[in-house]
Amino acid sequence: MTLSKQDKCQRIWQVVSQIPAGKVTSYGQVAELAGLPRSARLVGTVLKSLPPNSRLPWHRVIQSKGTLAFPAGTQRYYKQKKRLQDEGITFINERIHMKTYRWQL
DNA sequence: TTCGTGACGTGCA
DNA sequence: GTGCACGCCACGA
Numbered sequence: 001m002t003l004s005k006q007d008k009c010q011r012i013w014q015v016v017s018q019i020p021a022g023k024v025t026s027y028g029q030v031a032e033l034a035g036l037p038r039s040a041r042l043v044g045t046v047l048k049s050l051p052p053n054s055r056l057p058w059h060r061v062i063q064s065k066g067t068l069a070f071p072a073g074t075q076r077y078y079k080q081k082k083r084l085q086d087e088g089i090t091f092i093n094e095r096i097h098m099k100t101y102r103w104q105l
Numbered sequence: 106t107t108c109g110t111g112a113c114g115t116g117c118a
Numbered sequence: 119g120t121g122c123a124c125g126c127c128a129c130g131a
Binding site: 026027028031038039040041042043044045046047048058061062063064065068069070076080 | 111112113114115
């Protein structure tokens with residue numbers, strides 16, 4: 001089926017908005033749930049263009065390896081890390097234990 | 106219109 | 119554990 005780019009954004013936003021607090025998921029997982037297998041990059045592109053005042057929990061979307069997508073030390077890296085820690089997620093050596101915090105249906 | 110880039114994932118050496 | 123190649127796709131120059 002042919003999804004317009006707007007439909008794709010819509011689906012991605014919807015999936016992300018369903019991630020419960022205290023849980024995280026990967027870009028690839030979001031893409032898959034949105035019906036866009038192997039399009040993890042697209043998820044990143046969409047999240048990047050989100051307005052700052054968006055209510056979307058974009059910070060709960062990380063890389064499959066358990067690390068954040070930003071280079072450590074950057075402003076955005078710190079911000080995302082802090083928001084996740086506020087939700088009770090523990091960082092071990094700058095990385096999250098996916099086995100424990102990964103969101104599954 | 107083509108080309109390079111990027112908030113990625115997976116497989117393999 | 120690390121590095122590299124390839125796939126995927128929207129976007130700006």
